[in-house]
Amino acid sequence: MDTTRLDGDVCTVHEIDPEAVKYAKEHALPARNIERLSRLFSALSDPTRLRILHALTISKELCVCDLAIVVDLSVSAVSHQLRLLRDRDLVRARRDGRMVHYSLADEHVRHLMDTGVVHANEG
Template sequence: MPSVAGKAVCGVYEIHPERVEKARLALPEEGVLKEAARLLKALSDPTRMRLLLALKAAGELCVCDLALLAGVSVSAVSHQLRLLREARLVDFRREGKQVYYRLLDAHVAALLEEALAHAEENT
């Protein structure tokens, strides 16, 4: 296969209409695509991944516990948790003055497992 600047490119420009149509029909609505991209963007930070993996392992943790585990300030964790809440990856509950965070649902745990499995294949 020919390459340009080390990247594989087609040697012949040819459209495969059946494959293109199959792929087009499989694409979700634009809103779903944008939401999925936003979700993956929220996962793209190592600190946020650390927080999510800690929550996956422990079930639920408070901000102070998460700050200790992540090695960052409580303020930084609070900021990251806000982004994770907005991406619908975590939820929380209050117990008096204490706030405990947890993964939103099993989908998030499965997504984390798949991301780690894929990353481990490449290392």
């Protein structure tokens, strides 16, 4: 694994603070963790999905149709987003007849949103 880039847009000679660079490189998160983190935060980065998740934090369970009404979007749009949230393990689906009820997968999601809210409302 090479550490220096070949093209000309990088520090011309070498690092400014080799110690810090070395330390940061050695303690960097593994690619897989970065990937997981990225996918998690990506799932939380869309207004529609945030509204869906928030609705599920206050109403324990909601079907696709009701969620569509709450967020005021087409059922199809909501279904697409729910699939993404399901794939990322943020929500869980419970089938009941021809309806599917969605709920938060676990308390981590709620905690993440709460933490985010705290940060976002301090600027």
